[in-house]
């Protein structure tokens with residue numbers, strides 16, 4: 549039995565492809581069949597005459613859209629005299645549903661649309677029987693209908709849209725993301741699945757390798773602090789990118805990740821603060837803040853007082869949440885002793901990248917002037933307590949004790965008054981009276 553694939557001749561004529569090589573290879577296989585040297589008798593295998601075009605494969609283009617059934621090929625027995633006595637029978641994959649055969653002529657047609665991407669080949673079996681006796685005239689033969697690709701699938705980015713990150717300031721050529729477009733067409737035949745990548749949006753910042761789909765940085769010194777997010781549109785086109793190819797696109801959202809390329813910066817070179825002299829140790833004097841354009845750890849900093857005459861009197865700590873520097877009192881203040889201080893405050897990044905050291909220093913300095921405010925303070929006695937002994941018979945008018953008190957607000961104006969007691973009491977009662985006198989005295993000084 550021979551298989552004539554008339555369509556094959558068209559392929560031979562119009563196409564030069566790996567498929568054709570397959571056909572030639574298969575032609576060789578087909579020739580291995582037994583040669584005919586006479587008409588067969590009984591059930592002995594028939595010998596065939598060697599022919600120029602004998603095939604055991606049919607080829608048919610997928611996605612045929614004509615109204616008539618698609619002619620695929622013809623089965624033919626060498627014993628067929630054309631008198632209709634031979635009946636051709638088709639079995640196997642798709643026989644009767646996808647493929648039909650004219651049992652007299654051996655013509656095979658496809659009655660369903662064929663889609664190579666669903667099923668690329670069908671294995672079928674052919675029989676030639678005597679129409680009257682139903683005896684097989686030849687051994688059953690197997691043949692294959694191969695569905696030939698057309699370019700009916702565009703490349704697709706199955707995982708898109710994509711998210712990608714790359715550190716800011718990356719060098720040109722730094723890899724960002726590997727994209728792969730899938731083309732369902734036959735990669736072994738023609739250019740239907742030969743994909744070429746190009747960038748439609750996102751230049752000049754990024755580029756894509758036409759062959760591999762690898763997206764890279766294509767502009768130097770991209771700064772996150774200037775522009776953080778980029779939308780890149782990549783196209784994949786089959787037919788090797790030629791005109792007429794089918795194309796698919798995808799989007800990549802690329803975010804530049806932060807590196808520590810900005811130092812902290814105080815917005816003022818000087819800052820004024822004031823604090824009452826009465827503020828206790830630990831009190832907050834004020835806050836300072838240095839701006840760092842970076843984010844996260846790259847903006848973290850530590851404040852310290854590196855110089856100034858207030859270095860021993862004030863402390864600075866860092867609020868880790870808001871990144872403020874908080875200046876507090878370390879030692880008691882005294883307006884009369886020192887009414888103002890100067891602090892040289894530094895804000896320095898904590899996490900430094902050695903590779904970016906040349907961009908440093910990653911710190912800044914400001915001067916903080918602290919004014920100590922005078923507070924109207926009560927007079928202070930020269931002793932917190934006095935012990936006085938008096939004879940119990942002391943006379944009225946006796947000078948009991950001379951005490952002195954100082955007004956801290958006026959350091960040079962030391963006031964001294966004498967407390968005189970008229971004593972009509974004894975011992976412990978006297979001390980009580982004395983205390984009262986002191987309180988009275990204190991109030992006098994306050995006036």
Ligand SMILES: [Ca+2]
Pocket residue numbers: 610664665697698699700701732733734740
């Ligand atoms: Ca296809």
Ligand SMILES: [Ca+2]
Pocket residue numbers: 699700701702703731732733740741786787794
């Ligand atoms: Ca394609």
Ligand SMILES: [Ca+2]
Pocket residue numbers: 808809810811812840841842846847897910
């Ligand atoms: Ca920084």
Ligand SMILES: [Ca+2]
Pocket residue numbers: 716772773806807808809810841842843846
């Ligand atoms: Ca940065």
